[in-house]
Each structure stands twice: as C-alpha cells, then as structure tokens.
Amino acid sequence: MSREQLVVERARRAFQTGMSKPLKFRVHQLKNLHRFIIERRKDIADAVKKDLNKTEHSTELFETLGLEGEIDVAVERLAEWAAPRPVEKSLLTILDEVYIQPEPLGVVLIIGAWNYPWAVTLQPLVAAIAAGNAAVVKPSEVSSHSAKVMEELLPLYLDKELYPVVCGGVSETQELLRQRFDHIFYTGNSTVGKLVMEAAARHLTPVTLELGGKSPCYIDKDVDLRVACRRITWGKFVNCGQTCIAPDYILCEPSIQNRVVEEIRKCITEFYTDDPKTFEDYGRIINQRHFQRVMSLLEGSTVAIGGDSDQSQCYIAPTVLKDVTGGSKVMQEEIFGPLLPIVTVSGVDEAIQFINEREKPLALYVFSPDNKLIRRVIAETSSGALVANDCLVHFTVSALPFGGVGNSGMGRYHSQHGFDQLSHLRACLIKKLNLEDANAMRYPPHTAKKLGWARFFFLKRVNLRQLRRMALLALFSAMASFVVQRFLR
C-alpha cells in the first residue's frame, strides 16, 4: 500500500468516527488554524520570501489577511450555515417539516497552487473544516519552502489524521488522484484541471476547479487614466504578475495608448522605484522554467517599458508591450508574469468581440465612468467575475462567490459559498403517519376524480409568507380594535 493510500484511509477512518462533525470541534480546529497563522507568522513569511521574494507585509496583505478573514467569518457564522434551512412548503406539506440539511461530504482532497501557497491552499481547507469534512492537503511542490513549512507545522495545530498534509511531485499527486475522495478541490491550470476531473470521474467524485485564463482589462477613453492605471499597475505587478486574477492584457483605443503607457510608467516608479530589481517589494518569478516561459512570450512584441531581466535571480522588470495584436505570442497563453500587453481596439464593440472570441476568463476588468457601458460589458460577455474600476479586489469580498466558468473553472468558494460547495445539501421531508386519507388521491385504482384532486393540491401554490403576513395583520387589527373599544371609549 502506498503512502498516499494509507493517508487517505486513515483520514476516512477518522472521519467515520464522526469526530469532525460536532460544531464545537470544527470551531476549535478553525481557531487552532488561526493561532497557527498568528504564531507562525515569521515562518510563513520566511518561506514565502524564499519561494517568491515577497516581503513580510506583502505576505500578510495577500495571503494571511484574507485567510484570517475567512476563518473569522466561518467561526462566527458556522452555527447559521450548518443549521437546517427551512424551505417554502406546498399545500400538501403544510403540516410537515421541510428543510435542507447541510452535511459533510467525507474526505476532501485539496490541491494547492504555488503563487499564493498559503491563501490558495488553506482557504479551501477552512471551508472543508467548517463543513465537517476530513481533508487531505497537497500543497504545490513548486513553492517548496512553503510546502515544507506546511507539512512540518500544520500537524502541530490541526488534527493529524483528519487533515494530513501530503507533499510530493507529479507522481505523488497522481497516486493521490487514484484514491477515492468525496470532493476534489484543485487550483491551478486548465491542462491539469482536465486530468483531475478525469481522475475524479472514475469515482464519480464532484470537483471544484479554480483555473485561470487571460483576464482582459478594457480601458474606456473617457476614464480618469491616472487612477485607472494606478489600480491596474498594482493589480498586474503584485506577486510579479503571478496572480490568477491579474489583469492579463489591456484593451484600449489607439488614441489613449501612449497616455496609458505614461501613467503606468509613473506608477511603476512610484511603487517600485527606478530600480525595481533592488526594491524589496518587487517579487521574482517562481522558478527557471517559468522564467524562460515568460521571457519567450516577449518574442515579436514592442517593449514600451521595462523588458530587462536577470536569469540568475529569476527577475523580470515590470514590462509593458505596445501595439500588440491578437496573434502575438504573448496573446496565446495566460502570461502569469510581469508583462502587460496593450492591444488596441476601435471601441467597446470591438473589445467585446475580442473578448468573446476567446475562452471565458476568470476575471474581466472594465475601467469607465459610464455605467451604461459597464452594464453593456456585463450583459454581452461572460467571465468568472467582473470588476469595474479596480482589479483583484473581488477576491476579498467574502460574500461574493469566487470561481470561474468554462475554461476558467467550475464551482466557487469563499465564505458560505465554500461551506456549501464542500457540503451535501440534503433535502429532508418529515411527514407524519396521520391524514392518510389525503393520500387516497395518489393510490390506484385511479379515477378521473382523484386525479382532479391531485392536480389541485399539486398545482396550487401557497405563498406562506404572504399568508403569515396577512394573519399577523388580521391579528394586529383585531388587537387594535379591541384596545380602541376598551380603553378609548
């Protein structure tokens, strides 16, 4: 038996004892996770610095703050989320208990990514724990320092058998994917996403795939370019462009292209100084392979800003490319690096067409002061999410579901969406054994008259909320009239 097989079996046995179900246990584990983040802040920051050259503040801002927020929301709302959810009744079920009961699925597999190794691996874990599951956590081996810290330290805070951490590369992941899970949560690219779903299909395991794509960023010519470019620059070059929801490329009219370039140049200098290479808040490409990949995308495009690099450090300067066409190399795949191509379009019509010709992206950004234009873009395109006049921030709005559509993924998480995604929402109908005569209309031998009754009862919709309101109103009026008669005669 392989190591992976043993780990999964142990997790399943632990789940079957029922220990992960009580709300108190889940809250306790979540609070432990919170303690982990706070107590081991330094270990986490050091690991991320070694992996991605991120500063401590950046790590907090982009990885642990969101995580802490998710844990807080889960702890606060768990009782509400896990409680039975009553639903609307029909005339036939008016005396019955009808509700949806969230239940744990069982053993969940969480495959993390390397670009935000903590946020993207542990946020799904928060949802898994909150929903009462066991979870096998497989951090990305590409962010090796973070994976190691997670493997060493997480078992000191969370239950070792319910939430084991399994490290390893491709073959270990494949071995894991051969095991049977009750849900697989994968963050990464579409190619591996397909393999994950195929492996899941063999066990009929539902999946959540948080993938990527080229997230377009349309800049309207009438927008305040100073603010727009600032937000775009921030969104693009954070983590050295290695963000699944980074604005991948810009679409704008040729008349504003030069101004866009100028504004971005100003922001780059403001954020990262004249020499980003020596500035501590500017990150690095994760490894040589991705460095080569990103550098090769420059082929055939005109560099307007940056373009320099240092292979020994996996450093690529914040780079902007002008007059890029749809056929350029840089427009063929998700960049996932600090190259920002600008593709010129004649207006919003062409921009919408350009976007729709391509796969549905994970995020779509529109910068415009015109609400009508924004609404048009929303109506005529599709994407995982849409943010107008800013970048990335929808990730932090926990009430919004975070996920893709089409090639950018399936399923969603964050806050209650994550809880629901990793739960089974079981339909429950509790009837009584009396009133059996009412059932006569459904039993054979059938007659037209019985059918008539069945039609009436099934098709008559009862709006219970309205009935209740009217009953309350009637009661209130009765009380009011009584009071008036009695005391105000």
Added chain:
Amino acid sequence: MEMQVVQRARETFLTGKSRPLEFRVQQLKSLQRMITDRQGEIATALKQDINRSQYDTPLLELIGLENEISLAVSKLAQWAAPRPVEKSLLTIRDQVYIQPEPLGVVLIIGAWNYPWALTLQPLVGAIAAGNAAVVKPSELSEYSASLLKALLPRYLDQELYPVVCGGVSETQELLRQRFDHIFYTGNSTVGKLVMEAAARHLTPVTLELGGKSPCYIDKDVDLRVACRRITWGKFVNCGQTCIAPDYILCEPSIQNRVVEGIRQTLLEFYGPDPKSSPDYGRIINQRHFNRVMALLDGYTAALGGQSDSSQRYIAPTVVKDVPPHARLMQEEIFGPLLPIVTVSDIDDAIHFISEREKPLAIYVFSSNKKVIKRMLAETTSGGVTVNDVMMHYTLNSLPFGGVGQSGTGRYHGKHTFDQFSHHRACLVKSLGMEGVNMPRYPPQNHQKARRVRLAMRTPLVDFSKGTYIWAVTASIVALGLLVALTVILILAAGVSCTCW
C-alpha cells in the same frame, strides 16, 4: 450530424436570441401548451413504452412538469435579477451583486422510466436560465422519444432546442462535442463515462443517478399506514423509479405483519390479479425483464413471484429474510421485487446503510422522534422522506439530487435555474475615494499594513432592499405602537382630555 446540430445551437445562442426574459417565458408557455394539447398522444406513447395507465401519466409526469413551468414563468424575473450581497465598510459605496447568466449550450440526456418528466424538467430550467439545449431522450422508451422528436420542434425554437434521437453511438458522438453543461439522468456506469467525456472540455455536469434506497420500518410504527405508502412507492411504474424504496429493513418480529400489510394493500390497489389491472405497469424491455427475474433466482417469494415474459409482466413480489449477500442486494433492483432484510435494531440498520454506497433516498417509518433524529444524523443520502416515500421529489423548493455514487448536482424549481446558470460575481466600484486605496500600494510599511488590516476586518452588513424595507417598516410600526401605548397609559391614568 450531431456536430452540426450542436454547432447550429451554439450559433443561435451566440446571436443572443435566448437571453431576453420575454423570449424565455414565451418558450416555456409554448412548452406548457404542448403538454396540455398533446396529453392524449403522450399517454398513448407511454402506454406503448411501459404500459403506463392513463391516470399515472399526468399524476407522475405531467402535473409535476406543469408545476415546474408555471413556477419558472411566474418567478423568472426574480431568479434572473441581480442578487445583492452583504457589503463591508470597504465596499459600502459600491454595487456588489451576483448576476446569474446563461452558460451557453447544454446537453440533456433523459432516462426511460419517466421519459417526459426526466427529459423536460431539466429543459424547463435550461430555457429559464437562457441557454440553448440539445435534448437527447432515451432510446429505450422509443415511442416517447420519437413523439418528442416530432412534437418539440413544433412548439419550441428548432435551432435552440433540437431533439437528437439515437442509441449508444449517437450519444457517444454527442458527448464528443463541447457543451457548457451536461445534465445526465441514468445509472452510475454511464454516469462515469459522461463525466469523463465532460472532463475533456472542462464541462460541468449534473448526474442524477441511482442506487439502493433503503426503507427502515421501526417496530412501533403504525404498520397499516406505513405499508400502504411503501407499497404505493415501490410498485408505481412497476418499480422502475430511481427513488423507489429498493429494500426494507425491519426487525424480525414485525416482518410477517409487514408482508401482510403489503399484501392487503396490493389487493386494494391492483385487485387479485395485478396483470389485468389497468394501473399496473410493465418492465420496459426484455433485457431488463430478464435482469430483474434473474435477481429472484434461488429465492421463494412471500408474495407474488409470477411473471409473463411475453408481456414483460412481473407480479408485485415480496421476498422475506433476504441475506445481505444475495444478488437482490447487490444492485439497484429497478423492478417490482421488494426484499425484506431483517436487522436486530436501529443500530444494526444504521450500520447496514452506512456500509453501503450513499443512496439517492432514505426512508424512515417511525413515530419516535429520537429514532428519526438518529437515522438522519448518522446516515447520508441524496434526500430523505420520513413516514412516506418519494414525496420529497414533489416539492420543488427542495433540491433534488444525489451524493456520492447516487449523483452530483441538484435540480427542481429554482435549483434547476441555478444549476444551469453561471453566478457571476460583480463588483462595480467608482474611481473616486482613491485615498482609501493608498495603504495597499507599495512600498509597504507597518502603518499601511495596519490600516489595510483594519479596513478588511470590518463586519459584513446586509444592505439589500428587502432588509432595508423591513427595518424601516418595523421601526415605524414599533414607533406607532409606542405612541399608542403611551396614549393608552395616559388616558388610563385618568388624565382628562378636553379634545375628546
């Protein structure tokens, strides 16, 4: 051919034709008309397919369908509208909402046991959500399939909602095409193949599969009523229902009374000779007939057991004392055989159920709240009905679907609409208030980090219209009550009021 059909559906979808709410409502109303106008033909097709009685057709298929259509028509505007979500201090001046959107072209693969309900109910949701839909009815219910192929194009848009008939190879060809969602109703084996095919295009799936749905009868329950309800659920459609009570679990002490209760009910429902009852169905085809009869091998029926291969008739059959390893207990029966497995108590029953794959439904008959609570808490299944069978299917506010081997995803009512929609997160900010954003930009330092931390950890507040209106109304009413109370107290205290 399949590729062209899908291509045409996609091209038509891309024109935006299926998006306007009026169009969707018009199509749904047209579908309603088809069901009402053609009820007779549909009943005839079902009689030929599966010997469905003329009353069972509306009862089991059409009324539910009509219900779904009228719900969708009346609620579509509400379902398709933007759904505001809670805001935090950082987003207090922004528009934050979830916008449901059509996915594109969906594939609906129907089943043969309820060929109209199981093929058209998903279609209702697909149309309501603004998609195009390729409908592939099951070839096993061939009369219904060819009737659907003839009728649907006369009522619905032919290019957006084409019907593709055919067998295994046509279905495989369809599955090679790219869809934006695949909705499959059937068995787990094919379910896995559907999901594998979908994986190649990263297409999300809804799989409504099956399994062995256990039915636990507590020894202290009113057996007369329990047996009536179970008998109805089991033998409807000749046992060919995905949520039929597959087998009974009860204590040995009540087994004979259970058999007796079922026997009496069968007499009441189908008379002494079910074969001649117009309300008793037949097995869909010879293959399934042989399959079901083979399950009976080596066991003596306590009730029934007779069959007639020429008619694909199997009598309502009950088998007692079935051991867990029997063939009857290895696969979903999907036929009119009802095994009774004895268990020593509720612990044994829970253990028995939990050892097996998660079923599509679990049924519990008990008047003891504690027993019910335990059963629900210690098992899992797609859905549960307590003290009756199958009825959770009929309430469209409940999500209908499986878990584990019994399926993934859910539908009925609004759930179908949601399943066939993409819930796009929308955040519309303004370009003002840039000062608030300053702490997030590099260069980073302690003060900035602290400010961001504070800003992001604000509580979430529900600013939706509903809550707002409720809050205002409640305040006004409360104020009014306070004023009234004060007036009453003053008057009761005897203060004279010259204005009276």
